[in-house]
Amino acid sequence: MPHFQVGDALLIVDVQNDFCPGGALPVPDGDTIVAVLNKWIAAALQANVPVYASRDWHPSDHMSFAPHGGPWPVHCVQDTPGAALRSDLQLPHDAVIIDKGIDPADEAYSVFANTDLAQRLGQADVKRLRVGGLALDYCVRASVLDALKEGFAVHLIADATRAVNIKPSDGDKALDEMREAGVIIEGTTP
Ligand code: VGL
Ligand code: ZN
Numbered sequence: 001m002p003h004f005q006v007g008d009a010l011l012i013v014d015v016q017n018d019f020c021p022g023g024a025l026p027v028p029d030g031d032t033i034v035a036v037l038n039k040w041i042a043a044a045l046q047a048n049v050p051v052y053a054s055r056d057w058h059p060s061d062h063m064s065f066a067p068h069g070g071p072w073p074v075h076c077v078q079d080t081p082g083a084a085l086r087s088d089l090q091l092p093h094d095a096v097i098i099d100k101g102i103d104p105a106d107e108a109y110s111v112f113a114n115t116d117l118a119q120r121l122g123q124a125d126v127k128r129l130r131v132g133g134l135a136l137d138y139c140v141r142a143s144v145l146d147a148l149k150e151g152f153a154v155h156l157i158a159d160a161t162r163a164v165n166i167k168p169s170d171g172d173k174a175l176d177e178m179r180e181a182g183v184i185i186e187g188t189t190p
Pocket of ligand 1: 135
């Protein structure tokens with residue numbers, strides 16, 4: 001069982017249609033984390049712990065897109081169905097939505113890049129983050145490393161994240177880097 005306590009928050013990274021099978025930049029089995037996250041959301045609600053959900057939220061001319069010289073297919077364009085959060089993700093009504101990747105000239109994998117998330121977490125007296133979402137080897141990795149640098153304690157929910165794995169070892173490498181930086185990896189469903 002998750003042990004949410006005062007000072008905790010749940011951070012859900014980029015659980016959007018484009019990162020799930022059928023989307024523009026699908027993460028293998030990305031959709032399977034939704035059911036896991038829904039259990040953590042229910043536990044957060046019960047413990048009165050705030051929930052934050054980020055969206056990769058790009059302008060149509062974003063530098064990460066292949067037509068603009070970047071490595072990725074066009075994905076998560078603002079206000080398109082692909083950029084919408086998965087409709088089966090049961091977010092609380094007062095979940096805080098954080099949009100990132102808005103600057104066309106900045107990749108911004110991290111949820112902390114050019115957003116007010118750190119400030120908002122500070123205002124809410126959050127000390128420890130439980131993190132899940134997509135993709136493990138990009139935005140989850142960057143967000144977890146930044147959260148640790150910002151001074152938060154961070155737990156990664158291992159079965160609530162999946163890797164793109166362009167190289168098959170990318171997910172494992174990201175886990176190693178996060179572990180070295182101080183993340184606590186917790187295993188199974190709550
Ligand atoms: C992401 C690639 C490009 C992610 C975002 O959310 O992990 N990956 N943009
Ligand atoms: Zn992106």
